Amino acid sequence: xxxxxxxxxxxxxxxxxxxxxxxxxxxxxxxxxxxxxxxxxxxxxxxxxxxxxxxxxxxxxxxxxxxxxxxxxxxxxxxxxxxxxxxxxxxxxxxxxxxxxxxxxxxxxxxxxxxxxxxxxxxxxxxxxxxxxxxxxxxxxxxxxxxxxxxxxxxxxxxxxxxxxxxxxxxxxxxxxxxxxxxxxxxxxxxxxxxxxxxxxxxxxxxxxxxxxxxxxxxxxxxx
Numbered sequence: 001x002x003x004x005x006x007x008x009x010x011x012x013x014x015x016x017x018x019x020x021x022x023x024x025x026x027x028x029x030x031x032x033x034x035x036x037x038x039x040x041x042x043x044x045x046x047x048x049x050x051x052x053x054x055x056x057x058x059x060x061x062x063x064x065x066x067x068x069x070x071x072x073x074x075x076x077x078x079x080x081x082x083x084x085x086x087x088x089x090x091x092x093x094x095x096x097x098x099x100x101x102x103x104x105x106x107x108x109x110x111x112x113x114x115x116x117x118x119x120x121x122x123x124x125x126x127x128x129x130x131x132x133x134x135x136x137x138x139x140x141x142x143x144x145x146x147x148x149x150x151x152x153x154x155x156x157x158x159x160x161x162x163x164x165x166x167x168x169x170x171x172x173x174x175x176x177x178x179x180x181x182x183x184x185x186x187x188x189x190x191x192x193x194x195x196x197x198x199x200x201x202x203x204x205x206x207x208x209x210x211x212x213x214x215x216x217x218x219x220x221x222x223x224x
């Protein structure tokens with residue numbers, strides 16, 4: 001796991017020294033040595049490398065990384081450029097199209113969002129190949145809760161997009177009145193029709209940012 005070296009290091013340095021994190025680190029290290037784990041070790045902290053804390057405008061919370069070959073690269077919902085677009089992201093693109101008129105691209109590579117200040121954070125940062133939720137409960141949740149708290153404490157308006165019950169369970173941590181919290185069902189095919197479609201979270205995010213004098217997000221992902 002390459003170290004986090006940008007401005008995230010200040011709020012997270014204390015976490016790295018806690019006993020739970022040392023146990024988590026050893027557990028993850030052992031998992032990589034003995035099993036196939038996603039994403040690649042160098043990609044685990046990509047969400048932090050690509051989106052410094054001082055630049056966060058919005059947070060999208062996922063659960064754990066994609067668990068099929070070649071998909072996960074450290075950003076929730078995102079896949080590498082040559083990988084088939086997963087069903088949840090297909091639905092995200094459909095809502096973007098309906099909400100903002102964005103063209104549906106030929107790839108699921110969301111780095112453009114991350115570089116504009118969208119923190120694409122999973123609550124668990126690693127997973128065994130082909131075993132969803134296999135690293136739940138080993139310590140990642142405590143670490144990512146510290147991340148969410150650090151964002152919550154920022155003294156500027158930030159949008160939290162909470163899709164699905166696991167993400168919405170973090171709502172109690174978000175008590176800064178400067179922020180906007182948007183909730184909707186998860187975009188997976190199992191629940192998208194229960195209110196994710198039509199939630200207009202992308203336009204609502206941009207309207208909130210613009211109302212506070214913050215540059216809105218260009219949500220359009222270009223074809224590759």
